[in-house]
Amino acid sequence: GENVEQHPSTLSVQEGDSAVIKCTYSDSASNYFPWYKQELGKRPQLIIDIRSNVGEKKDQRIAVTLNKTAKHFSLHITETQPEDSAVYFCAASRGGDYKLSFGAGTTVTVRA
Amino acid sequence: DAGVIQSPRHEVTEMGQEVTLRCKPISGHDYLFWYRQTMMRGLELLIYFNNNVPIDDSGMPEDRFSAKMPNASFSTLKIQPSEPRDSAVYFCASSSPGLGAVEQFFGPGTRLTVL
Numbered sequence: 608g609e610n611v612e613q614h615p616s617t618l619s620v621q622e623g624d625s626a627v628i629k630c631t632y633s634d635s636a637s638n639y640f641p642w643y644k645q646e647l648g649k650r651p652q653l654i655i656d657i658r659s660n661v662g663e664k665k666d667q668r669i670a671v672t673l674n675k676t677a678k679h680f681s682l683h684i685t686e687t688q689p690e691d692s693a694v695y696f697c698a699a700s701r702g703g704d705y706k707l708s709f710g711a712g713t714t715v716t717v718r719a
Numbered sequence: 720d721a722g723v724i725q726s727p728r729h730e731v732t733e734m735g736q737e738v739t740l741r742c743k744p745i746s747g748h749d750y751l752f753w754y755r756q757t758m759m760r761g762l763e764l765l766i767y768f769n770n771n772v773p774i775d776d777s778g779m780p781e782d783r784f785s786a787k788m789p790n791a792s793f794s795t796l797k798i799q800p801s802e803p804r805d806s807a808v809y810f811c812a813s814s815s816p817g818l819g820a821v822e823q824f825f826g827p828g829t830r831l832t833v834l
Contacts, residue, residue, distance in 0.1 A: 641822065649827075700821070
């Protein structure tokens with residue numbers, strides 16, 4: 608099955624700086640890569656996703672890049688704010704079964 | 720739509736008791752997923768359904784766990800008998816890829832504590 612590895616496990620950044628989280632996947636058939644944000648005690652919520660026919664996608668302060676050849680994708684958060692503090696999960700899915708394989712998560716702390 | 724609904728939100732039970740978790744997916748969604756979240760193992764997919772039919776239950780940890788989806792608007796996850804190691808947050812999620820909505824929408828979760 609699909610194996611998704613996520614790094615780093617924890618990330619502390621100064622408010623206003625950028626944060627980058629990296630994930631690798633094992634199944635070359637995977638074609639959908641979402642990122643979820645989970646605040647303490649809350650449910651995971653989708654913040655951005657990318658499909659394998661796209662190399663980069665942006666939504667305001669967040670962006671995701673995908674390198675299919677290397678089988679890795681990254682989340683970039685610019686101008687971090689205290690409300691960005693949360694656990695971020697990457698995931699991968701192959702077309703056809705729609706199940707997600709999640710990374711282990713990255714705890715992001717934005718220092719004021 | 721109210722989103723994915725789960726009940727109960729919290730459950731505390733004693734080892735050996737039966738536990739039933741409930742989920743109502745978003746109306747019109749034809750995929751339903753059950754996840755378990757723990758600090759040690761992260762987010763694990765337990766089982767998922769398509770059009771009420773179980774597609775992949777390879778993540779169900781053992782025979783003590785069972786899941787059903789009797790109709791498009793209701794699913795249950797049952798643990799019998801429960802054990803302390805089953806303590807976790809259980810999430811239900813739904814999606815509708817056929818309509819282009821591959822995104823999985825998560826419910827608020829059920830926090831299960833087995834004493």
